[in-house]
Amino acid sequence: xxxxxxxxxxxxxxxxxxxxxxxxxxxxxxxxxxxxxxxxxxxxxxxxxxxxxxxxxxxxxxxxxxxxxxxxxxxxxxxxxxxxxxxxxxxxxxxxxxxxxxxxxxxxxxx
Amino acid sequence: xxxxxxxxxxxxxxxxxxxxxxxxxxxxxxxxxxxxxxxxxxxxxxxxxxxxxxxxxxxxxxxxxxxxxxxxxxxxxxxxxxxxxxxxxxxxxxxxxxxxxxxxxxxxxxx
Numbered sequence: 001x002x003x004x005x006x007x008x009x010x011x012x013x014x015x016x017x018x019x020x021x022x023x024x025x026x027x028x029x030x031x032x033x034x035x036x037x038x039x040x041x042x043x044x045x046x047x048x049x050x051x052x053x054x055x056x057x058x059x060x061x062x063x064x065x066x067x068x069x070x071x072x073x074x075x076x077x078x079x080x081x082x083x084x085x086x087x088x089x090x091x092x093x094x095x096x097x098x099x100x101x102x103x104x105x106x107x108x109x110x111x
Numbered sequence: 112x113x114x115x116x117x118x119x120x121x122x123x124x125x126x127x128x129x130x131x132x133x134x135x136x137x138x139x140x141x142x143x144x145x146x147x148x149x150x151x152x153x154x155x156x157x158x159x160x161x162x163x164x165x166x167x168x169x170x171x172x173x174x175x176x177x178x179x180x181x182x183x184x185x186x187x188x189x190x191x192x193x194x195x196x197x198x199x200x201x202x203x204x205x206x207x208x209x210x211x212x213x214x215x216x217x218x219x220x221x222x
Contacts, residue, residue, distance in 0.1 A: 031208045043212040050208050090154050102154030
């Protein structure tokens with residue numbers, strides 16, 4: 001399996017607080033992705049990156065921002081967490097025209 | 112990316128072949144068909160991909176119709192551990208790095 005580490009794995013936070021999730025990879029993959037998964041919705045793309053400092057929005061990007069200052073790290077930030085952002089978040093990486101590798105997920109609860 | 116259509120759920124008896132269909136009638140000539148699966152609460156896992164020819168690996172076989180408008184993922188001898196949501200994705204890779212998932216097919220393997 002590709003070396004993908006998501007941190008934290010679980011987090012409970014209060015409404016209105018900022019939250020940052022980290023995805024770290026050791027594969028030197030160019031492309032990185034953040035997804036959220038909720039019951040009945042499957043995996044929905046939040047943001048993705050196609051290189052250092054190159055990012056773009058996915059289908060559910062409102063309320064989220066990302067940053068990629070190094071190849072190995074892709075950060076997802078909730079500027080002001082809301083209960084609707086309670087979800088399981090998955091990071092993925094991809095080297096090119098190849099398969100994607102996923103992290104184990106971060107379970108975020110906003111109370 | 113071309114859209115895909117999959118049945119929401121399927122059942123299969125343990126030890127029998129599981130045949131999961133996917134319709135991708137708007138696929139372009141340079142788009143690959145990828146299959147992933149997600150076992151409950153885990154990150155999705157790559158299974159197989161193909162362009163035009165049928166493909167086989169240690170996990171599964173992928174049959175793509177001649178017109179490339181549909182494909183079938185075959186698990187030759189399904190086990191209880193194959194119970195998962197299976198996603199069919201069409202993507203051209205390379206410069207088209209955006210990776211979106213549908214809702215997939217929940218395959219339940221019954222004893």
